[in-house]
Amino acid sequence: MGNFHDEIPSFLISWIQKQEVFWVATSPLSADGHVNVSTKGLKGTFHIIDSKRVWYEDLTGSGVETISHLRENGRITVLFNAFEGPPRIARLFGRGFVHEFGTPEYNELLPPDLRKPGSRAVIIIDVEKVGTSCGYGVPFFEFKGHRDTYYNVASRFEQADLAAQQEDTIKSADIDSFPQKGLRHYFLSHNSSSIDGLVGLTVAHETPRACNIIVKEKSQIGRLSTSLAKRLGMDGSNDLSKILDLRFLAGTIMGLVLATLYSRMFTVLKC
Numbered sequence: 001m002g003n004f005h006d007e008i009p010s011f012l013i014s015w016i017q018k019q020e021v022f023w024v025a026t027s028p029l030s031a032d033g034h035v036n037v038s039t040k041g042l043k044g045t046f047h048i049i050d051s052k053r054v055w056y057e058d059l060t061g062s063g064v065e066t067i068s069h070l071r072e073n074g075r076i077t078v079l080f081n082a083f084e085g086p087p088r089i090a091r092l093f094g095r096g097f098v099h100e101f102g103t104p105e106y107n108e109l110l111p112p113d114l115r116k117p118g119s120r121a122v123i124i125i126d127v128e129k130v131g132t133s134c135g136y137g138v139p140f141f142e143f144k145g146h147r148d149t150y151y152n153v154a155s156r157f158e159q160a161d162l163a164a165q166q167e168d169t170i171k172s173a174d175i176d177s178f179p180q181k182g183l184r185h186y187f188l189s190h191n192s193s194s195i196d197g198l199v200g201l202t203v204a205h206e207t208p209r210a211c212n213i214i215v216k217e218k219s220q221i222g223r224l225s226t227s228l229a230k231r232l233g234m235d236g237s238n239d240l241s242k243i244l245d246l247r248f249l250a251g252t253i254m255g256l257v258l259a260t261l262y263s264r265m266f267t268v269l270k271c
């Protein structure tokens with residue numbers, strides 16, 4: 001299968017940063033356990049620390065397979081596909097670590113102003129091997145935009161938690177104490193164990209903090225408003241690729257200036 005590398009090669013870094021979606025595959029150790037593949041993404045959730053370490057902000061979903069499998073055995077593979085431009089498939093094989101919402105490790109990477117609505121954990125992955133292959137069979141898809149549905153729904157869940165906190169109705173960390181349409185209740189009712197009964201979220205529901213964002217549901221498929229997109233890091237302003245492009249531009253301009261100065265100096269000396 002294609003080429004293998006011991007770390008993420010530099011040519012892959014800016015390409016990975018441009019991807020709008022990725023997939024994670026994990027599995028329990030049990031021979032009859034359920035192997036899982038999950039779609040992950042939404043703009044600005046995947047981060048590259050260096051060529052051996054990456055992390056992503058894990059948004060709450062109806063299941064908790066990835067977190068449970070990582071707690072049990074740590075094995076994970078992240079897959080990216082090129083749907084635009086030159087064909088490519090890249091896999092990051094590694095060991096993943098879970099840091100739930102509200103833990104010191106989570107707070108360090110995602111302080112309140114950076115956390116996205118519905119965010120439940122940080123998954124840090126130590127990359128052990130990288131595989132790249134041709135991707136000739138992956139079809140072209142034109143990216144039209146992210147749906148705003150996820151953040152709308154998650155914000156409403158968090159708003160329910162916030163209202164209960166403000167009304168001081170939460171008296172304990174028991175499921176019955178949290179509003180039924182809130183995220184903290186959802187953590188306990190849907191995200192506390194995998195389909196094979198492995199442990200999922202354990203402490204996220206204890207965190208008395210919610211994103212105070214309410215997003216209007218404008219359409220099923222649509223782009224977010226400019227200010228909200230910026231707030232959620234979905235406007236592309238944080239792209240490493242953009243920074244690299246700017247550096248390339250600055251280097252080119254600097255080169256042209258130096259070449260002009262040098263040729264002028266040469267002309268003056270010749271006279």
Ligand SMILES: Cc1cc2nc3c(=O)[nH]c(=O)nc-3n(C[C@H](O)[C@H](O)[C@H](O)COP(=O)(O)O)c2cc1C
Binds near residue numbers: 021036038039064067
């Ligand atoms: C673009 C995108 C769309 C998603 N749509 C759904 C969805 O419709 N329903 C859902 O339960 N999870 C959805 N998810 C969540 C994940 O695919 C995944 O099922 C969830 O995070 C649970 O992950 P886990 O089982 O690996 O822990 C979506 C995620 C992304 C990135």
